[in-house]
Amino acid sequence: MKSLHQQDKDLIWHPYTQHLVEPEPILIERAKGASLFTSEGNEVLDLISSWWTTTHGHSHEKLNQAIINQAEKLDHVMFAGFSHPPAIKLATELITVLPKNLKKVFFSDNGSTAVEVAIKIALQYWKNRGYSTKNKLVALDGGYHGDTVGAMSVSKGSGFFNSYKDYLFSIEVIPFPETWIQDDERLEKEAISLSYFMKLIEEKKQNLCAIIIEPLLQGAGGMRVCSIEYVRKLSQIAKENDILLIFDEVAVGFGRLGEMFACNKSACEPDIICLSKGLTAGYLPMAATVCTDEIYNNFLSQKIHKTLLHGHTFTANPLACAVAHKSLKLFQEEQTLKKIAHIEKKHVDFSQVLLKTNSIFKLRQVGSVLAFDIQSKKNNYKNNLSEKLRFLFLSQGFNIRPIGSSIYLMPPYCISDKELDRTYDVIFKTITSLPTI
Ligand SMILES: Cc1ncc(COP(=O)(O)O)c(C=O)c1O
Known part of the structure; x- marks a missing residue:
């Protein structure tokens, strides 16, 4: 053997x-x-x-029990044409803890798919509204958003994807004003980054679809931090210029940065948020892309091509929903x-x-x-x-x-x-x- x-x-x-x-x-x-x-x-x-x-924590008794209880009732069911209580309970709880403008939850299975879904929603949102040329994504240099093709495309400068660079779609990249404790040049770096963004808007506003950022902390790109004030200003500029604001909180969501989400900490209301990792307390693969009613409503149509034609086999797996729901409750209980x-x-x-x-x-x-x-x-x-x-x-x-x-x-x-x-x-x-x- x-x-x-x-x-x-x-x-x-x-x-x-x-x-x-x-x-x-x-x-x-x-x-x-x-x-x-x-x-x-x-x-x-x-x-x-x-x-x-x-x-x-690993193998937490209450989280273990939540999975066992759910497994005895319903292991899995496809999520198109069906729904189930664990998904509804989780969505209800998520909407309660997220900024109040975020209303519709799309489930998938990992951080990369949460980002892929956000990108597709953003692109199709403008298309559905009749702005087909508003199709250029903006990202911060050095960001990392995942390993699928869309997520890799918006991860410029992270250094992970050189083997695939010829196959990724083109985006606009703005400098990331990395800062640290006792950094004397923070304001200068932020001004450069923001003016870069403004210039981009001046030149290409009609084409800019969305900006995706890892708010406050770029994780895999090297645990690089930017200031709350910067995130706030960047968000405000995006909002004022009809550029959808996507917060990739796959790494920083669920308390990592001290508040439930980085958007709470920076007092921003993104149009779309990507969640995974801590969603199920680390137990099961699951992700959620949550957006505003305004975005969702622009997919409602008699025309099939306006539908979000996207889905994963294990979307909203009941075991994952049950443990994620219990995890959110634990944030209060503990x-x-x-x-x-x-x-x-x-x-x-x-x-x-x-x-x-x-x-x-x-x-x-x-x-x-x-x-x-x-x-x-x-x-x-x-x-x-x-x-x-x-x-x-x-x-x-x-x-x-x-x-x-x-x-x-x-x-x-x-x-x-x-x-x-x-x-x-x-x-x-x-x-x-x-x-x-
Ligand atoms: C900010 C961010 N987005 C997306 C991802 C991709 O998540 P996954 O590895 O679950 O596909 C990661 C993974 O580290 C991440 O840190």
Whole structure:
């Protein structure tokens, strides 16, 4: 009998993995709270919430029960021509927590499809209204919106998609005014970005369909932060110029940045919002693209071509809806936003320690996210720095996965003070001994 590792190697192609050089994956057998447990019984603290999905913690009793209860009633049913209570309950709850202009929920299964749907809705909205030439999308440089073709097309400068660049559609890109704590040039960068947007509008307003942004935090592009004021101004300009505003909150939704959504934090009302990852508390693949009644109403017609002809087999899977609904309830029952505020306070205190070292730069901290770049003394060392650090942290029981030279934490909200302190400790020791690693 082959070992599980060997079977994995023989059969499975892992995501974002160069199988020629990567070591064999770590086998995880179970998880609880903020911890993963390997088949050898070792604990790994999940400090990036398993690709930013786990919110209340792994294997939460109430979430487990919600899935079990639902599985006993209805596992799945197609969602065209049918509906079911878990989807209706979830949509009702979502509409309650989202900005009040967002009224219609379209379900799909992952972050990329949430974005794909948003793009298709935006393009068809203008077409349905008779503005066929309003078909150009705008995005921020360095953004990442997913791995499907539409999502890749609006992800310019993220560096992930060079192999496909000839097959993606063209968009307009504006500079991202990346900022950090103690950044003296923020206002200047924001002015440049906004004037770029204004110029684009001056030249091409008739063609601009929508702008898609990751509000406040570009995730996969390197945990890059921009200011609330910038997001607000950008949103206002889009609104004033008939450009649909799409917030991709796939990564930052459900409390990551301290409030339920980044749009709450920036007091913006996007026309369309994309949600996934934390939607089901990290349990099941699911996404939602939520839009205004105004947009939805422009798809109502006797003419079939005005219909949104889009759908996925597992749209609104009842198990996923049930766990997502329970997760939203837990935000109230467990006062989750208070837990996030506490994590933020811990991050702020640790930031003070970090700022006193000479080992880091570009310190960013928003809600439950803490990020900074490494100041490495050896220039040539940087090339595989992130990989080296990843394995160094893993070998000590911490799932921290740097992006380039950015180290970041985005823990599950159930993480304890003790677990955070252990994490800060290992980070401090690691970065202050960097040149010798
Ligand atoms: C902002 C954002 N949008 C979209 C996606 C794509 O989500 P998925 O990986 O579920 O397709 C991601 C994934 O990291 C993301 O961070």
